[in-house]
Amino acid sequence: MAGLLFLFSCSTGEFLKLRIEIPRKTTIQLDGFEELIITNFLVKKEAEDFDMNKALTDFFSAELDQKLEQKISSTAISFENEELFQNKEFWQNLFPDRKSAILFTGSLEYTQEIRKAIKSMEKRQFETPFPEESRIEARKFYSLNLQIYLIDTQTGDVLYTRDFKESKSYRNPNQTAPFAFIDLIETVRDVLFRQLLGEEQVQERYLIK
Amino acid sequence: MNRNVVVLLLFLPLFVIFTSCSQPKPQTQLQFGILAAQKGLWDEAIFRWKKVIQSEPDSSAAHNNLAVAYEKKGLWEEAEKEYELALKLSPNNKHISANYDKFKDRFEDSEKEEDKDNKKKDKNK
Numbered sequence: 001m002a003g004l005l006f007l008f009s010c011s012t013g014e015f016l017k018l019r020i021e022i023p024r025k026t027t028i029q030l031d032g033f034e035e036l037i038i039t040n041f042l043v044k045k046e047a048e049d050f051d052m053n054k055a056l057t058d059f060f061s062a063e064l065d066q067k068l069e070q071k072i073s074s075t076a077i078s079f080e081n082e083e084l085f086q087n088k089e090f091w092q093n094l095f096p097d098r099k100s101a102i103l104f105t106g107s108l109e110y111t112q113e114i115r116k117a118i119k120s121m122e123k124r125q126f127e128t129p130f131p132e133e134s135r136i137e138a139r140k141f142y143s144l145n146l147q148i149y150l151i152d153t154q155t156g157d158v159l160y161t162r163d164f165k166e167s168k169s170y171r172n173p174n175q176t177a178p179f180a181f182i183d184l185i186e187t188v189r190d191v192l193f194r195q196l197l198g199e200e201q202v203q204e205r206y207l208i209k
Numbered sequence: 210m211n212r213n214v215v216v217l218l219l220f221l222p223l224f225v226i227f228t229s230c231s232q233p234k235p236q237t238q239l240q241f242g243i244l245a246a247q248k249g250l251w252d253e254a255i256f257r258w259k260k261v262i263q264s265e266p267d268s269s270a271a272h273n274n275l276a277v278a279y280e281k282k283g284l285w286e287e288a289e290k291e292y293e294l295a296l297k298l299s300p301n302n303k304h305i306s307a308n309y310d311k312f313k314d315r316f317e318d319s320e321k322e323e324d325k326d327n328k329k330k331d332k333n334k
Contacts, residue, residue: 015304016243023283025316198283203311205277206304207243208270 016207026198028150028159035071035101036064037153042079042107047142047177052110055178059185060104067197082107085149088156101153106161109145112177114138115169142180143167146188150196160196164188237261239271251278269299273308280312288312 030036038061040053057074065072077094084090085105095101120134143166150160166184193199242257255278261271276291292309299305 016247018246018277020277020281022280022315025283025285201315203315205280205308205311207246207274207277208302208304209240209243 014209016209018205018207019202020205021200022203022205023200024194024198027195030068030070030102030196033070033100033102035073035098036068037095037098037101037103038064038072038074039103039105040076041105041146042082042084044107044109044145045111046108047110047112047181050110050177050181052108052181055181056108056185059182059189063189063193064104067193077105079107085151085158085161091151091153091156095153099154102159103151103153104148105151106146106148108147110142110177110181112140112142112180114173115141138173139169139171140173140175140180141167141169142175142177142184144181144184144188146185148192162192162195164191238264239268239274242271242274246274246278251281254278255282267298269295269302269305272298273302273305276312277308285316289316 038057041056043053046052061072061074085107091103094103116136116138118134119137144164146164146166148160148162148164149158151158166187168180168183170180238257238261242254242261245251245253245257255275258271258275258278261268262275265271272291272295276288276295279285279288279291289312292305292312295305296302296309
């Protein structure tokens with residue numbers, strides 16, 4: 001009987017299920033670079049009364065500074081058109097003295113609009129003395145289109161590029177462009193950092209005894 | 210029946226359960242590795258499991274565990290190689306298969322995103 005119990009009680013001991021944080025495979029290797037230079041972005045469309053370029057560079061400077069060991073700096077450049085991103089010579093000649101640096105640049109479009117729609121009220125089971133009627137509802141809608149480029153200053157090659165399109169609507173008609181911008185840029189950051197930095201994710205794995 | 214014998218018969222099964230299921234003392238390199246992994250000491254775990262493989266190259270458990278450790282360290286190629294070896298040695302082991310499937314899913318997701326980015330890059334050219 002004792003032998004039987006021993007076998008029964010130890011029958012689940014052949015493996016160990018572990019929950020571990022496993023990094024994601026990164027799109028590019030940032031380890032080989034000593035510095036990351038954030039530039040202003042080429043603005044295609046912008047919201048009124050809001051300095052998007054400053055908000056964007058401030059946001060990414062602070063976020064990347066927390067995540068990367070490399071030196072983070074910023075610089076202003078003048079863009080003529082979007083083809084500039086593929087112009088290797090331009091990027092090579094921009095910082096000839098900095099051999100091991102990567103440029104964080106791109107273009108952006110930020111728009112706001114008010115969208116109106118008729119909202120019909122559902123029929124209630126019981127009649128009310130003040131029945132609600134269909135009415136027009138307005139929502140403030142913000143959309144951010146951000147094309148990010150990571151460029152090697154030595155070769156002028158585009159190492160990484162991705163187009164981010166984020167949008168969000170707000171019931172609050174007083175929602176301001178800077179606040180909505182932070183909501184949208186945080187979504188971009190989450191996806192971008194997962195790709196660039198290979199952030200860890202909890203996964204289940206079995207170890208065999 | 211003697212009262213002492215009755216008490217002994219009642220407590221013996223409980224004693225067996227408690228002693229057999231308590232945390233075993235690590236007696237092999239494989240178990241040392243597992244204990245190290247549980248404590249987050251993955252380099253130590255890798256060292257132990259590599260030792261197991263040196264003495265028992267056909268240990269699918271050691272190859273599987275080593276693959277998990279490599280995954281944790283972000284060494285994708287090494288992890289894939291070890292998973293494949295473990296599966297070759299124990300093709301019907303459901304735990305190794307489950308680990309490998311999860312590894313592949315994650316690895317391929319990252320590569321798909323990379324391909325998508327590369328296609329965009331080519332399009333822009």
